[in-house]
């Protein structure tokens with residue numbers, strides 16, 4: 446039997462139902478879902494305007510979109526930074542507009558942080574970094590995570606790489622970014638494994654790693670085989 450995931454937004458009372466087909470929606474419409482409306486479809490229906498492309502010095506990120514109040518990108522209500530550029534080419538990807546390295550807007554990391562912190566008073570439980578592929582911009586990603594951690598924020602990062610693959614990468618920025626990540630959702634999207642993926646994941650192969658620092662330390666221990 447196929448499972449549906451029901452997520453209640455405690456701030457608004459909105460209910461997000463993941464895994465619904467058009468047929469499910471027709472069957473539920475009426476008493477159970479008396480006034481349903483689209484809230485998202487693996488991506489938000491509304492995003493905040495991106496800051497003006499920055500001339501600022503310092504680390505930069507190519508950003509596809511920013512949005513607040515997501516209940517599908519990690520625990521609780523989250524502000525989300527969706528980064529531009531991805532080379533994984535997962536079949537059935539919901540966000541092909543994030544693939545090009547030239548899309549989105551190149552922004553100073555400080556401007557990205559300011560936009561993420563500006564929730565107009567809406568409650569927030571943390572920030573999620575999605576893509577695209579965040580680890581294709583390791584320098585800017587690390588700078589972003591460092592600044593968010595200075596504000597004490599809980600951080601979720603999505604990646605199409607496995608954690609093992611990231612742990613083998615030589616760039617020190619990647620290891621540092623992983624150490625600042627509270628939850629990593631890893632692995633490519635696999636369309637045939639999308640059913641019953643549950644909260645936060647696109648497909649069942651993806652893992653929700655909540656002890657990222659410990660796992661990275663184990664993977665990078667010289668005698669680990």
Ligand code: SF4
Pocket residue numbers: 531532533534535538539540541543576577578604605633634
């Ligand atoms: S990693 Fe994410 S953004 Fe990249 S192709 Fe796969 S599903 Fe799409």
